[in-house]
Amino acid sequence: MKITYRILFLFLVISQFLSCIKSKEENVIKKIAIKKATDKSEVNLINSKIDNFSFPVDSTLKVKILEPETFHNDEVDPNLDRKIWFGLFKIKDNYTLAETKVTIKHAHDAIIDESEDEQTGWNISVATKDTCVVLIEKLAYLNNRDISSIRLPESIYPGDNFKFSFEGIEYVLSATGDKKGSDWIEVSNYKLYLTSKVNGKEITDLLVAQKSFDDQMIKIIFAGDIDGDSKLDLIIDTSCHYNLSRPTLYFSKTAEKGKIIKPMGVFSYVGC
Known part of the structure; x- marks a missing residue:
């Protein structure tokens, strides 16, 4: 009986050990796959498997x-x-x-x-x-x-707040998340927000959400009034991977009631 228990215990230990190795191998494979991906759909597939949440969602943005x-x-x-x-x-x-x-x-x-x-x-x-x-x-x-425009910081890191005025309207760009490092800042659980007042009420809209990044950071490409309503519009590179670009268009004119801005279009492509 004791021999049987020992054999069973040994079997469980070996199974857990092999399972741990497999898990580590899968994580390594995922990282290698991202670095080697040269096709847009491949990169998006890998990102969707690794990150359970991201915003905005490409498939919902209809403007070309x-x-x-x-x-x-x-x-x-x-x-x-x-x-x-x-x-x-x-x-x-x-x-x-x-x-x-x-x-x-x-x-x-x-x-x-x-x-x-x-x-x-x-x-x-x-x-x-x-x-x-x-x-x-x-x-x-x-x-x-x-087109009227305003120069904004290229990137807003977790904990940062940037206040500015555009066409007489006060705005704040802010970000939450985790960051570490000094020479190169590693960011995760990232969310970028835009805050302003609508009919006297302070509103905060989510612009971007990304779980993690691979040698990349959210970048503001343009800020100004494209749609002609004298309010802020944005073009932001919402990519989370160094080999992927995702310029994303945000308009204020199409924002739902009680909102500031709305993502409208995106163009995703890889660098190599």
Whole structure:
């Protein structure tokens, strides 16, 4: 009987040991997979498995946005050149919004294509590419005009609060989460908020939520009035991975009643 118990106990110890090894191996595999991922859908799949919560959710953002550059085959719908587009252009420190012709053509993908003759990628081009910040599909409230803007810190870290005024309205950008390190700050459980007053009542809207980051941080690309209502709009890179870019468009005009701002569109693509 004692021998039987000893054998059973030994079996349980070995099983737990092997289970621990397997768990550690799976974590290592996940990390390696992210670093080696070169496909947008692959990166998104890995992120969705690792992070149980993120905001905003790409699938809920219906406004199409693009950037003038060359991308992998699965990152661009070539039929989008049939839409009417407005470009947000930066000339020195000034911004303008203007209707522009967008051309999408096959191009050499330096990462995927094995020879110079192959052209599996897509190139998005406009007449003034070098000054184009983002392309936004035509919406009823977009028109050709100069855009008022404000310079904001590129990143807001957990514990930071940045107060500013835009078009006579007071705002606060703030962030929560965990951070550690000095030369390189590692952030987790991150949430970025925008606070302002609506009809005299203070409102705080969630802009971004990410569980963890891999050599990346949330970055504010643009802040100003794109939709023409004299209130703050934003373009934020909401990516949590160093090889993934995710410029995300936020408009104040479309915010629900009692809210400040609403995420409207996103364009996700990988760097290599």
